[in-house]
Amino acid sequence: MKNKIIVFIALGLIALVPMSSCSDYLDKEPDDQLTLESVFENKNNMERWLAYIYSLVPKFYTYDGADAVADELAPSVGWESQGFKAIFYQNGNWTANNEGVISYWTTFPKAIRSAYTFIKYAHAIADVSEKEVNYMKAECRFLIAQFHAMMVMTYGAIPIIREAAEETTGESLLLKQEPFYTVVDWAANEMLEASKELPPFYDDDNKYGRITSLTCLAIRARLLTFAASDLVNGNQDTDMKNMKNCDGTPIFNSEHDPNRWKQAVEANKLVIDEAEKSGHKLHIEYLSNGEDIDPFLSYQNALMLRRNQGNLEIIYPRTYDDAGYFDRQANPRSMGGAGAIGVTQSLVDAFFMRNGLVPITGYTNDGGTPIKNEASGYSEDGYSTADESFNTRWMYGTAKGDAAKDQNVIVPANTYKMYCGREPRFYISVLYNEEYHWGKKKATNFFNGGEDGGPSHDSPCAGYLIRKRVDPSAIPTESSGNYKNRQGCLYRLAEAYLSYAESLNEYSIDMGTYDSNKKEILKYINKIRERAGIPQYSESTEAGKITAPTDPKEMRQLIRRERRVEMNCEAGLRFDDLRRWKEAETALDGKFWGMNMLAKKEDRDSYYKRTVYQTRKFISYWWPIPQDEMDVNINLRQMPGWWK
Numbered sequence: 001m002k003n004k005i006i007v008f009i010a011l012g013l014i015a016l017v018p019m020s021s022c023s024d025y026l027d028k029e030p031d032d033q034l035t036l037e038s039v040f041e042n043k044n045n046m047e048r049w050l051a052y053i054y055s056l057v058p059k060f061y062t063y064d065g066a067d068a069v070a071d072e073l074a075p076s077v078g079w080e081s082q083g084f085k086a087i088f089y090q091n092g093n094w095t096a097n098n099e100g101v102i103s104y105w106t107t108f109p110k111a112i113r114s115a116y117t118f119i120k121y122a123h124a125i126a127d128v129s130e131k132e133v134n135y136m137k138a139e140c141r142f143l144i145a146q147f148h149a150m151m152v153m154t155y156g157a158i159p160i161i162r163e164a165a166e167e168t169t170g171e172s173l174l175l176k177q178e179p180f181y182t183v184v185d186w187a188a189n190e191m192l193e194a195s196k197e198l199p200p201f202y203d204d205d206n207k208y209g210r211i212t213s214l215t216c217l218a219i220r221a222r223l224l225t226f227a228a229s230d231l232v233n234g235n236q237d238t239d240m241k242n243m244k245n246c247d248g249t250p251i252f253n254s255e256h257d258p259n260r261w262k263q264a265v266e267a268n269k270l271v272i273d274e275a276e277k278s279g280h281k282l283h284i285e286y287l288s289n290g291e292d293i294d295p296f297l298s299y300q301n302a303l304m305l306r307r308n309q310g311n312l313e314i315i316y317p318r319t320y321d322d323a324g325y326f327d328r329q330a331n332p333r334s335m336g337g338a339g340a341i342g343v344t345q346s347l348v349d350a351f352f353m354r355n356g357l358v359p360i361t362g363y364t365n366d367g368g369t370p371i372k373n374e375a376s377g378y379s380e381d382g383y384s385t386a387d388e389s390f391n392t393r394w395m396y397g398t399a400k401g402d403a404a405k406d407q408n409v410i411v412p413a414n415t416y417k418m419y420c421g422r423e424p425r426f427y428i429s430v431l432y433n434e435e436y437h438w439g440k441k442k443a444t445n446f447f448n449g450g451e452d453g454g455p456s457h458d459s460p461c462a463g464y465l466i467r468k469r470v471d472p473s474a475i476p477t478e479s480s481g482n483y484k485n486r487q488g489c490l491y492r493l494a495e496a497y498l499s500y501a502e503s504l505n506e507y508s509i510d511m512g513t514y515d516s517n518k519k520e521i522l523k524y525i526n527k528i529r530e531r532a533g534i535p536q537y538s539e540s541t542e543a544g545k546i547t548a549p550t551d552p553k554e555m556r557q558l559i560r561r562e563r564r565v566e567m568n569c570e571a572g573l574r575f576d577d578l579r580r581w582k583e584a585e586t587a588l589d590g591k592f593w594g595m596n597m598l599a600k601k602e603d604r605d606s607y608y609k610r611t612v613y614q615t616r617k618f619i620s621y622w623w624p625i626p627q628d629e630m631d632v633n634i635n636l637r638q639m640p641g642w643w644k
Helices: 043-055 077-082 085-090 104-121 130-155 180-195 213-228 238-242 258-277 295-304 323-330 345-350 424-429 493-511 514-532 552-566 573-580 601-607 627-632
Strands: 004-006 033-035 073-075 314-318 341-343 360-364 369-372 388-390 408-411 430-432 464-466 488-492 590-594 611-616
Touching (some): 077 085, 130 180, 130 213, 180 213, 213 314, 213 493, 213 573, 258 493, 295 424, 295 488, 295 514, 345 430, 345 552, 345 590, 424 430, 488 493, 493 514, 493 552, 514 552
Parallel strands (some): 341 464
Antiparallel strands (some): 073 341, 314 488, 360 369, 590 611
């Protein structure tokens, strides 16, 4: 083989999967160049090639990608002056000429072509069996399909790269965009076929993080759920209806197809059935009696623990990530953190109450005044007068927290009532002002002039820091923590449960079969709520439970809220959810509220006042194709909303 490759694509990268050392890699040829034959005659080289492809799978512990442009994470708005791209996007200061917050268009094709090259040239050698090579090739086949899936969900109209081009220039690279569902169906089929070649899990801990058959089925189900949703399934938006590729072929279908929801139902149920058959389950930890669920530790450790630590919920782990760096950005300034990765008031409002009811049903006054659900007991009037305890061994609520006890005070007296009586997932996810922090050994102080507050661009602009995904025991100044080496989580079983419930509900709306499917829908929502430690839904009036809606469109809203709470701040899911539900133009445009960060401690009541901290501008449901790519490839057509 006369072709040469520059080995920088495989060198200098930290493998995302356990691969062998390759210290002698550069000894093979001078000038840092190797023939393809020599690369795939060496185990270390082969593994590093695969590791490079894995390295382009987006990280979990980020705050500048899809997570940051939804309505959950609130990175410091002051970072705009430092060139933080997500804030530019939030504010609508964005064109196709900008360097992307999401850069799939420029990064994924490289990985796709590298994966095709691996499939073409990798073969069994002395220390790599044919079985292992076939696993690697199936992983590459899946990753090719996953990268296409992420691109089509992001850009809408993309080409399909079906092979690794030998040329680096010329007409062979001027691919044309294909119809949305052509890409979706192709990628979904590739994932399904790859799943047939891979095991559901690996017994070898050193292979934890490698693609499995369940990974393939999970991302396939996510793609088909997106493809069934309002954004693309019968969208009547004029610009999308009129969009065509360079051949004049329409990109999007304008007619709603109920079969798309049927495919999503079947795909999500397949994930559930195959995962549970292989031993996957929601991560649940119990109190000392071994019977009662500890909802705090269960929800926290569903992300924190690995498979060999007893967590069987994660289906797609990312074993090497930037968890420690994320901890530093999210922890209060007084303990060595940046104190700059917060969450929005709308996320705070979304969590249920301890009794399982919705606290806020809507807003008046342009979003600034909540409409309270009086039955829930929610209040924003004053401060609590008594400690609030939960049945949990989670020790981080107060200075007296004790992991050996089955009951701990989580909300001490004199806490602002907005934060009292909320469900366990709230306390695992949100760090609010004057809440006790284990690393500080005292309460947070986000007041203006406080050690954790402003004036500084590195302070929580909305009045909160994110707690979810953050090691609760981390102390940045000491580089300490109990979960320093935790994995990222790109898919877990809870998502399959919620996606299945949503898909079945939507298909029931299409087919008029809600009454016959309600029990099945509630089964999987209730699995999530049971683990969360809040009352479940019942088909009829039942003591200790909440009566489920008789209207499937009301059920739709409950499912969406449950999904927002359970999956909050994970893997950019919220951004795609808002888009596919066609809610982004409302949720991501206009005033964003938080607490009043200008208030000083001596004016405590003024701090707990809903205050606008940012006004955002929504531009388009689709990410722009980079203008540089448009200039190079005359066959491309720009997405709606980015023509200006």
